[in-house]
Amino acid sequence: MPKAYVYTRHGGAETEAFAEVDRPSPGPGELLIAVRAAGVNPVDWKLRNGFRRPGEGEARFPVVLGSEAAGVVEATGEGVTGFTAGDEVFGNTAGGAFAEYTLLKASVTAHKPAALSFTDAATLPVAAATAYDGVRQLDLPEGATLLVTGAGGGVGAATVQIARAWGLRVLGVASEAKKDFVESLGAVHVASGPDLAARVRAAAPQGVDGVYDLVGGEVLAEAAGLLADRTKLITAGAAPDEVAALGGARVERARTAAVLDEVAELVVGGELDPHISRTFPLDRADQALRAVEDGHTLGKIVIEVAI
Known part of the structure; x- marks a missing residue:
């Protein structure tokens, strides 16, 4: 039976386990793929802890971890067009990515360009697509200044x-340990910590035109105070009510294959580097998730699944 990394109830790392699971069958609008790589994201451990995405029902345990994957189409479900067995694809999962086989939602699956590796492709559906959606939502004019909090993580780097x-022009807020990394991305580094606003004003005396927050809490509130126009405040790091109270909004996710095509072209064109800091085999998926859960990762972590 195919192998997968699952959680058996809501809770901490103690709920995780390697398991043999049935090979999934694609339902309407779904693709079955043989996984070649799976991206690891903070949302993975948050879901294990009990977080639920809007509109999702109760979890049915065991739950396979992972939200994004790249691989090869094995079969297609009813109503799926544009994909056939053997196609190389990447997208958002309908059934968990840390596995030898998984299901993708055809509506949020794209064909992988030949010049894009499976490993790089597996990083795009969550982090890069979230980044793309947010920058597009802000719709700042060329030459404007954008403040990005949490700039050293996967979404932040993208x-x-x-x-x-x-x-x-980008100011990237991150720890001193991530200064070189943030600057290598093309941003002006601003150290995180108390009195953030003063350091931002020193780095951008003319002010900032937009804020893309990936942290929430006090960081979000302090960053909001730097804006004259709160409609240019968005977050993927705080709850809707928290940012709404400050006059801003959550990132509006498009969740379309067209966005995946766009971010893939940015990678192929050399404008976006996923900055994969480490890869792990499937049988070390627990270590991959710990590397993300500890919060100190630079860029992205990817699980590679052997053919």
Whole structure:
């Protein structure tokens, strides 16, 4: 039976386990793929802890971990067009990515360009697509200044690069340990910690035109105070009510294959580097998730599944 990494109830790392599971069958609008790589994201351990995405029902245990994958189509479900067995694809999972086989939602699956590796492709559906959606939502003019909090993580690194590719000046908030990394992305590094606003004002005396927050809490509130126009405040790091109270909004996710095509082209064109810091085999999926859960990862972590 195919192998997978699952959680058996809501809770901490103690709920995780390697398991043999049935090979899934694609339902209407789904693709079955043989997984070649799976991206690891903070949302993976948050879901294990009990977080639920809007509109999702109760979890049915065991739940396979992972939200994004790249691989080869094995079969297609009813109503799926544009995909056939053997196609190389990447997208958002309908059944968990840390596995030898998984289901993808055809509506949020794209064909992988030949010049894009499976490993790089597996990083795009969550982090890069979230970054792309947010920068597009802000709709800042070329030459404007964007403040990105949490700039050293997967979404943050992608946000900085996409914003730079679209002609924006970027200030990236991250720890001192991530200074060189943030600057390598093309951003002006601003150290995180108390008195953040003062350091931002020193780095951008003319002010900031937009804020893309990936942290929430006090960081979000302090960053909001730097904006004259709160409609240019968005977050993927705080709850809707928290950012709404500050006059801003959550990132509006498009969740379309067209966005995946766009971010893939940015990678192929050299404007977006997923910055994969480490890869792990499937049988070390627990270590991959710990590397993300500890919060100190630079860029992206990917699980590679042997053929």
